[in-house]
Amino acid sequence: MADPITIRVYGLPAAQGSKVSLGRGRMVESSKKVKPWRADVMAAVRDVHDGPLIEGACSVSIVFLFPRPKGHFGKRGLLPSAPKHLTSHAAGDLDKLLRSSIDGLSAGAGGSLLRDDSQVVNLAASKRYTVGNEQPGALITVMPLL
Numbered sequence: 001m002a003d004p005i006t007i008r009v010y011g012l013p014a015a016q017g018s019k020v021s022l023g024r025g026r027m028v029e030s031s032k033k034v035k036p037w038r039a040d041v042m043a044a045v046r047d048v049h050d051g052p053l054i055e056g057a058c059s060v061s062i063v064f065l066f067p068r069p070k071g072h073f074g075k076r077g078l079l080p081s082a083p084k085h086l087t088s089h090a091a092g093d094l095d096k097l098l099r100s101s102i103d104g105l106s107a108g109a110g111g112s113l114l115r116d117d118s119q120v121v122n123l124a125a126s127k128r129y130t131v132g133n134e135q136p137g138a139l140i141t142v143m144p145l146l
Helices: 034-048 094-105
Strands: 005-010 019-023 026-029 058-066 120-129 137-144
Touching (some): 034 094, 058 094, 094 120, 094 137
Parallel strands (some): 058 120
Antiparallel strands (some): 005 137
């Protein structure tokens, strides 16, 4: 088995939602946050991987990290009423977060790690709030399967 590639992306994860038609067959992302997030993913990949594209099947694990809203905190820190799990609509659906992030890994969307996102045959994902001084973004592990 090949060594895993671990990528730490800094930024605010963005969910890839619907596309909007501009007419004459031109489509653009409805969310203006997707393009910057995908650029963050691509830059993080370039920081840790300068080799050839992965050509075979791979397993991907992603943990999305979101900052807690200010309303979760009181004068003494985290409020007892603050939710433990991130279920906010504003953070996005997990499947749509995955779509924008995996596209950032794929050459077809400008990434430099995978030839195509269809190579992902195993996927594990979660989203959570950051802890302490942890920065928002994502922890991505790609394991080539030989």
